[in-house]
Amino acid sequence: METNEKRWYVLHTYSGYENRVKSNLESRAQSMGMEDYIFQVVVPEETVRQVKDGQAKEVEEKTFPGYVLVEMVMTDQAWYVARNTPGVTGFLGSHGGGSKPTPLLPEEVDRILVRMGQDVARTDINVAVGDNIKIIAGAFADLSGKVIEVDRDKLKLKVEIEMFGRLTTTELDFNQIDTVE
Template structure:
Protein backbone atom coordinates (compact mmCIF):
# COMPACT_ATOMS: atom_id res chain seq x y z
CA UNK A 1 0.00 0.00 0.00
CA UNK A 2 1.42 3.40 -0.95
CA UNK A 3 1.82 6.15 1.63
CA UNK A 4 -1.00 8.13 0.01
CA UNK A 5 -3.24 5.06 0.03
CA UNK A 6 -2.62 4.55 3.76
CA UNK A 7 -3.17 8.20 4.70
CA UNK A 8 -6.61 8.43 3.13
CA UNK A 9 -9.47 7.86 5.54
CA UNK A 10 -13.20 8.39 5.93
CA UNK A 11 -14.50 11.20 8.10
CA UNK A 12 -18.00 12.10 9.20
CA UNK A 13 -19.32 15.61 8.63
CA UNK A 14 -22.20 17.05 10.60
CA UNK A 15 -24.57 19.08 8.42
CA UNK A 16 -27.83 20.90 8.77
CA UNK A 17 -30.51 18.20 8.53
CA UNK A 18 -32.05 18.14 5.06
CA UNK A 19 -28.97 19.77 3.50
CA UNK A 20 -26.97 16.54 2.96
CA UNK A 21 -27.38 16.57 -0.85
CA UNK A 22 -26.51 20.26 -1.04
CA UNK A 23 -23.39 19.72 1.10
CA UNK A 24 -22.31 16.83 -1.15
CA UNK A 25 -22.80 18.99 -4.24
CA UNK A 26 -21.02 22.00 -2.68
CA UNK A 27 -18.11 19.92 -1.45
CA UNK A 28 -17.58 18.19 -4.81
CA UNK A 29 -17.68 21.49 -6.70
CA UNK A 30 -15.35 23.21 -4.20
CA UNK A 31 -12.87 20.31 -4.41
CA UNK A 32 -12.89 20.62 -8.22
CA UNK A 33 -12.65 24.42 -8.34
CA UNK A 34 -9.84 24.51 -5.76
CA UNK A 35 -7.95 21.64 -7.43
CA UNK A 36 -8.28 19.41 -4.34
CA UNK A 37 -9.65 16.25 -5.99
CA UNK A 38 -6.41 14.49 -4.98
CA UNK A 39 -7.18 15.17 -1.30
CA UNK A 40 -10.99 15.16 -1.22
CA UNK A 41 -11.70 11.82 -2.88
CA UNK A 42 -15.35 10.80 -2.34
CA UNK A 43 -18.44 12.24 -0.72
CA UNK A 44 -21.23 9.85 0.28
CA UNK A 45 -24.63 10.21 1.87
CA UNK A 46 -25.42 6.88 3.56
CA UNK A 47 -28.82 5.74 2.26
CA UNK A 48 -30.82 2.53 2.26
CA UNK A 49 -33.68 1.46 0.05
CA UNK A 50 -36.94 1.21 1.96
CA UNK A 51 -40.24 -0.29 0.85
CA UNK A 52 -43.45 1.48 1.82
CA UNK A 53 -47.01 0.48 1.18
CA UNK A 54 -49.44 3.31 0.70
CA UNK A 55 -52.99 3.04 -0.65
CA UNK A 56 -52.34 -0.60 -1.58
CA UNK A 57 -49.35 0.33 -3.74
CA UNK A 58 -45.80 -0.72 -2.93
CA UNK A 59 -43.26 2.04 -3.37
CA UNK A 60 -39.50 1.91 -2.90
CA UNK A 61 -37.63 4.99 -1.78
CA UNK A 62 -34.14 5.88 -0.65
CA UNK A 63 -33.98 6.89 2.99
CA UNK A 64 -31.00 8.52 4.66
CA UNK A 65 -29.41 6.15 7.19
CA UNK A 66 -27.90 8.99 9.24
CA UNK A 67 -29.87 12.21 8.64
CA UNK A 68 -27.67 15.26 9.15
CA UNK A 69 -24.42 13.43 8.38
CA UNK A 70 -22.26 13.07 5.27
CA UNK A 71 -19.19 10.86 4.81
CA UNK A 72 -16.09 12.16 3.08
CA UNK A 73 -13.04 10.13 2.06
CA UNK A 74 -10.04 12.39 2.12
CA UNK A 75 -6.36 12.75 2.77
CA UNK A 76 -6.23 15.03 5.79
CA UNK A 77 -4.13 18.09 5.09
CA UNK A 78 -4.50 21.58 6.51
CA UNK A 79 -5.84 22.86 3.18
CA UNK A 80 -8.32 19.99 2.65
CA UNK A 81 -9.50 20.26 6.26
CA UNK A 82 -10.05 24.01 5.83
CA UNK A 83 -11.98 23.58 2.56
CA UNK A 84 -14.26 20.86 3.96
CA UNK A 85 -15.12 22.53 7.26
CA UNK A 86 -15.81 25.86 5.53
CA UNK A 87 -18.16 24.34 2.95
CA UNK A 88 -21.65 25.90 3.23
CA UNK A 89 -23.96 23.63 5.23
CA UNK A 90 -21.15 21.83 7.09
CA UNK A 91 -21.39 22.49 10.83
CA UNK A 92 -18.26 20.52 11.67
CA UNK A 93 -16.45 17.20 11.74
CA UNK A 94 -17.61 14.45 14.07
CA UNK A 95 -14.70 13.45 16.31
CA UNK A 96 -13.09 16.89 16.34
CA UNK A 97 -12.55 18.41 19.77
CA UNK A 98 -12.70 21.97 18.51
CA UNK A 99 -10.04 24.63 18.96
CA UNK A 100 -8.50 23.76 15.59
CA UNK A 101 -7.92 20.07 16.33
CA UNK A 102 -8.13 17.62 13.44
CA UNK A 103 -10.92 15.02 13.62
CA UNK A 104 -10.56 11.29 14.14
CA UNK A 105 -11.31 9.12 11.10
CA UNK A 106 -13.81 6.26 11.10
CA UNK A 107 -12.40 2.80 11.75
CA UNK A 108 -12.11 0.62 8.59
CA UNK A 109 -14.67 -1.84 10.02
CA UNK A 110 -17.18 0.99 10.52
CA UNK A 111 -16.69 2.19 6.94
CA UNK A 112 -17.03 -1.36 5.58
CA UNK A 113 -20.29 -1.86 7.46
CA UNK A 114 -21.78 1.41 6.19
CA UNK A 115 -20.71 0.78 2.59
CA UNK A 116 -22.03 -2.80 2.69
CA UNK A 117 -25.39 -1.56 4.00
CA UNK A 118 -25.52 0.68 0.92
CA UNK A 119 -24.78 -2.28 -1.37
CA UNK A 120 -21.25 -1.09 -2.12
CA UNK A 121 -18.34 -3.52 -1.90
CA UNK A 122 -16.00 -1.70 0.49
CA UNK A 123 -12.85 -3.42 -0.69
CA UNK A 124 -12.27 -5.20 -3.92
CA UNK A 125 -11.21 -8.63 -2.79
CA UNK A 126 -9.22 -10.61 -5.28
CA UNK A 127 -9.76 -14.15 -4.09
CA UNK A 128 -9.56 -16.55 -6.95
CA UNK A 129 -12.29 -19.01 -6.02
CA UNK A 130 -14.45 -20.67 -8.62
CA UNK A 131 -17.94 -22.14 -8.66
CA UNK A 132 -17.75 -25.77 -7.53
CA UNK A 133 -14.64 -25.21 -5.38
CA UNK A 134 -14.68 -26.35 -1.75
CA UNK A 135 -13.82 -23.53 0.70
CA UNK A 136 -13.35 -23.23 4.46
CA UNK A 137 -15.66 -20.80 6.25
CA UNK A 138 -13.71 -18.73 8.79
CA UNK A 139 -16.33 -16.21 9.94
CA UNK A 140 -20.03 -15.82 10.59
CA UNK A 141 -22.62 -18.41 11.62
CA UNK A 142 -20.99 -21.18 9.56
CA UNK A 143 -17.42 -20.63 10.85
CA UNK A 144 -15.39 -23.83 11.03
CA UNK A 145 -17.42 -25.59 8.33
CA UNK A 146 -16.62 -26.29 4.72
CA UNK A 147 -18.83 -25.34 1.80
CA UNK A 148 -18.98 -25.63 -1.97
CA UNK A 149 -19.12 -22.36 -3.93
CA UNK A 150 -22.39 -22.14 -5.88
CA UNK A 151 -22.35 -18.50 -7.03
CA UNK A 152 -19.93 -15.54 -7.13
CA UNK A 153 -21.00 -11.91 -6.70
CA UNK A 154 -17.64 -10.19 -7.11
CA UNK A 155 -19.10 -6.66 -7.36
CA UNK A 156 -20.74 -7.06 -3.96
CA UNK A 157 -17.83 -8.97 -2.42
CA UNK A 158 -20.05 -11.95 -1.67
CA UNK A 159 -20.23 -15.62 -2.55
CA UNK A 160 -22.98 -18.17 -2.15
CA UNK A 161 -22.00 -21.60 -0.91
CA UNK A 162 -23.73 -24.86 -0.18
CA UNK A 163 -23.00 -26.10 3.34
CA UNK A 164 -23.96 -29.52 4.71
CA UNK A 165 -25.74 -29.13 8.03
CA UNK A 166 -27.64 -31.87 9.88
CA UNK A 167 -27.41 -34.13 6.84
CA UNK A 168 -28.93 -31.61 4.41
CA UNK A 169 -27.59 -28.96 2.08
CA UNK A 170 -28.08 -25.38 3.26
CA UNK A 171 -27.35 -22.27 1.18
CA UNK A 172 -25.20 -19.59 2.80
CA UNK A 173 -24.38 -16.09 1.59
CA UNK A 174 -20.89 -15.14 2.73
CA UNK A 175 -18.56 -12.17 2.46
CA UNK A 176 -15.15 -12.85 0.92
CA UNK A 177 -13.54 -12.06 4.29
CA UNK A 178 -15.51 -14.97 5.84
CA UNK A 179 -13.89 -17.65 3.67
CA UNK A 180 -10.47 -19.06 2.89
CA UNK A 181 -9.19 -21.50 0.35
CA UNK A 182 -8.59 -24.98 1.72
CA UNK A 183 -5.16 -25.37 0.09
CA UNK A 184 -3.83 -22.12 1.59
Protein backbone atom coordinates in the same frame (compact mmCIF):
# COMPACT_ATOMS: atom_id res chain seq x y z
CA MET B 1 -2.52 14.86 12.97
CA GLU B 2 -1.60 15.61 9.36
CA THR B 3 -1.34 12.40 7.35
CA ASN B 4 -0.85 11.29 3.76
CA GLU B 5 -3.25 8.38 4.19
CA LYS B 6 -6.78 8.67 2.85
CA ARG B 7 -9.35 7.88 5.51
CA TRP B 8 -13.10 8.28 5.98
CA TYR B 9 -14.50 11.08 8.13
CA VAL B 10 -18.01 12.12 9.10
CA LEU B 11 -19.28 15.63 8.36
CA HIS B 12 -22.18 16.98 10.38
CA THR B 13 -24.69 18.95 8.30
CA TYR B 14 -28.03 20.60 8.69
CA SER B 15 -30.67 17.87 8.44
CA GLY B 16 -32.12 17.75 4.94
CA TYR B 17 -29.03 19.38 3.41
CA GLU B 18 -26.98 16.18 3.01
CA ASN B 19 -27.23 15.98 -0.82
CA ARG B 20 -26.59 19.70 -1.18
CA VAL B 21 -23.47 19.40 1.00
CA LYS B 22 -22.31 16.42 -1.10
CA SER B 23 -22.59 18.36 -4.37
CA ASN B 24 -21.12 21.54 -2.85
CA LEU B 25 -18.12 19.67 -1.46
CA GLU B 26 -17.52 17.78 -4.72
CA SER B 27 -17.62 21.02 -6.76
CA ARG B 28 -15.43 22.89 -4.22
CA ALA B 29 -12.87 20.05 -4.28
CA GLN B 30 -12.73 20.30 -8.06
CA SER B 31 -12.66 24.09 -8.31
CA MET B 32 -10.03 24.43 -5.56
CA GLY B 33 -7.77 21.71 -6.99
CA MET B 34 -8.31 19.31 -4.08
CA GLU B 35 -9.08 16.14 -6.12
CA ASP B 36 -5.86 14.58 -4.79
CA TYR B 37 -7.05 15.10 -1.20
CA ILE B 38 -10.86 14.79 -1.27
CA PHE B 39 -11.91 11.60 -3.05
CA GLN B 40 -15.45 10.41 -2.34
CA VAL B 41 -18.42 12.06 -0.70
CA VAL B 42 -21.23 9.69 0.27
CA VAL B 43 -24.69 10.29 1.71
CA PRO B 44 -25.57 6.94 3.33
CA GLU B 45 -29.01 5.87 2.09
CA GLU B 46 -30.93 2.64 1.94
CA THR B 47 -34.02 1.56 0.04
CA VAL B 48 -37.06 1.22 2.31
CA ARG B 49 -40.45 -0.17 1.32
CA GLN B 50 -43.36 2.09 2.29
CA VAL B 51 -47.11 1.74 1.88
CA LYS B 52 -48.92 4.99 1.18
CA ASP B 53 -52.59 5.19 0.17
CA GLY B 54 -52.62 1.43 -0.28
CA GLN B 55 -49.73 1.57 -2.75
CA ALA B 56 -46.42 -0.07 -1.89
CA LYS B 57 -43.35 1.69 -3.19
CA GLU B 58 -39.66 1.78 -2.48
CA VAL B 59 -38.05 5.04 -1.41
CA GLU B 60 -34.52 6.07 -0.53
CA GLU B 61 -34.11 7.10 3.11
CA LYS B 62 -31.08 8.64 4.74
CA THR B 63 -29.42 6.08 7.02
CA PHE B 64 -27.84 8.82 9.14
CA PRO B 65 -29.84 12.07 8.72
CA GLY B 66 -27.60 15.09 9.18
CA TYR B 67 -24.37 13.26 8.34
CA VAL B 68 -22.22 12.86 5.21
CA LEU B 69 -19.18 10.60 4.80
CA VAL B 70 -16.08 11.94 3.08
CA GLU B 71 -12.97 10.01 2.06
CA MET B 72 -10.03 12.37 2.22
CA VAL B 73 -6.41 12.92 3.15
CA MET B 74 -6.49 15.05 6.29
CA THR B 75 -4.30 18.03 5.44
CA ASP B 76 -4.85 21.53 6.76
CA GLN B 77 -6.08 22.71 3.36
CA ALA B 78 -8.44 19.74 2.77
CA TRP B 79 -9.79 20.12 6.31
CA TYR B 80 -10.40 23.84 5.68
CA VAL B 81 -12.21 23.17 2.36
CA ALA B 82 -14.47 20.50 3.87
CA ARG B 83 -15.42 22.27 7.08
CA ASN B 84 -16.09 25.58 5.29
CA THR B 85 -18.43 24.03 2.71
CA PRO B 86 -21.90 25.63 2.92
CA GLY B 87 -24.20 23.50 5.07
CA VAL B 88 -21.39 21.79 7.01
CA THR B 89 -21.60 22.43 10.75
CA GLY B 90 -18.45 20.50 11.65
CA PHE B 91 -16.71 17.14 11.73
CA LEU B 92 -17.79 14.32 13.99
CA GLY B 93 -14.92 13.48 16.33
CA SER B 94 -13.42 16.97 16.32
CA HIS B 95 -13.24 18.40 19.80
CA GLY B 96 -13.15 22.05 18.76
CA GLY B 97 -10.35 24.49 19.24
CA GLY B 98 -8.76 23.56 15.92
CA SER B 99 -8.41 19.85 16.69
CA LYS B 100 -8.61 17.55 13.68
CA PRO B 101 -11.32 14.88 13.66
CA THR B 102 -10.92 11.18 14.34
CA PRO B 103 -11.37 8.98 11.23
CA LEU B 104 -13.84 6.11 11.06
CA LEU B 105 -12.52 2.59 11.41
CA PRO B 106 -12.27 0.73 8.07
CA GLU B 107 -14.74 -1.92 9.32
CA GLU B 108 -17.33 0.78 10.07
CA VAL B 109 -17.03 2.25 6.58
CA ASP B 110 -17.17 -1.20 4.95
CA ARG B 111 -20.34 -2.04 6.86
CA ILE B 112 -22.03 1.20 5.76
CA LEU B 113 -20.97 0.85 2.10
CA VAL B 114 -22.04 -2.81 1.92
CA ARG B 115 -25.40 -1.88 3.46
CA MET B 116 -25.78 0.67 0.65
CA GLY B 117 -25.11 -2.06 -1.92
CA GLN B 118 -21.61 -0.93 -2.88
CA ASP B 119 -18.74 -3.35 -3.37
CA VAL B 120 -15.93 -2.90 -0.91
CA ALA B 121 -12.39 -3.54 -2.10
CA ARG B 122 -10.51 -5.62 0.43
CA THR B 123 -6.91 -4.62 0.88
CA ASP B 124 -6.26 -6.42 4.15
CA ILE B 125 -6.23 -9.96 2.79
CA ASN B 126 -2.97 -11.78 3.41
CA VAL B 127 -2.24 -14.09 0.46
CA ALA B 128 0.96 -15.20 -1.22
CA VAL B 129 1.87 -17.31 -4.24
CA GLY B 130 1.24 -20.96 -3.41
CA ASP B 131 -1.55 -20.30 -0.87
CA ASN B 132 -4.81 -22.23 -1.13
CA ILE B 133 -7.93 -20.05 -1.29
CA LYS B 134 -11.69 -20.46 -1.50
CA ILE B 135 -13.61 -18.40 -4.06
CA ILE B 136 -16.60 -16.74 -2.36
CA ALA B 137 -18.08 -14.63 -5.19
CA GLY B 138 -18.40 -14.58 -8.96
CA ALA B 139 -18.73 -17.31 -11.58
CA PHE B 140 -16.40 -19.68 -9.71
CA ALA B 141 -17.96 -19.26 -6.24
CA ASP B 142 -17.53 -22.25 -3.90
CA LEU B 143 -14.48 -23.57 -5.80
CA SER B 144 -11.02 -23.77 -4.27
CA GLY B 145 -7.74 -22.96 -5.95
CA LYS B 146 -4.08 -22.15 -5.59
CA VAL B 147 -2.66 -18.61 -5.93
CA ILE B 148 -0.13 -18.33 -8.76
CA GLU B 149 0.26 -14.52 -8.92
CA VAL B 150 -0.61 -11.55 -6.65
CA ASP B 151 -0.94 -7.92 -7.80
CA ARG B 152 -1.35 -5.78 -4.66
CA ASP B 153 -1.49 -2.53 -6.67
CA LYS B 154 -4.60 -3.63 -8.59
CA LEU B 155 -5.97 -5.78 -5.72
CA LYS B 156 -6.12 -8.78 -8.06
CA LEU B 157 -4.67 -12.25 -8.13
CA LYS B 158 -4.41 -15.16 -10.54
CA VAL B 159 -5.65 -18.50 -9.27
CA GLU B 160 -5.38 -22.00 -10.68
CA ILE B 161 -8.63 -23.97 -10.27
CA GLU B 162 -9.60 -27.44 -11.41
CA MET B 163 -12.50 -27.58 -13.87
CA PHE B 164 -13.55 -30.53 -15.99
CA GLY B 165 -10.52 -32.51 -14.88
CA ARG B 166 -7.94 -29.90 -15.92
CA LEU B 167 -6.27 -26.87 -14.36
CA THR B 168 -7.60 -23.49 -15.47
CA THR B 169 -6.25 -20.04 -14.59
CA THR B 170 -8.60 -17.20 -13.65
CA GLU B 171 -8.09 -13.64 -12.43
CA LEU B 172 -9.99 -12.61 -9.30
CA ASP B 173 -10.39 -9.53 -7.11
CA PHE B 174 -9.33 -9.68 -3.47
CA ASN B 175 -12.97 -9.35 -2.40
CA GLN B 176 -13.88 -12.54 -4.32
CA ILE B 177 -11.73 -14.85 -2.21
CA ASP B 178 -11.17 -16.02 1.32
CA THR B 179 -8.06 -17.64 2.69
CA VAL B 180 -8.05 -21.30 3.70
CA GLU B 181 -6.29 -22.25 6.91
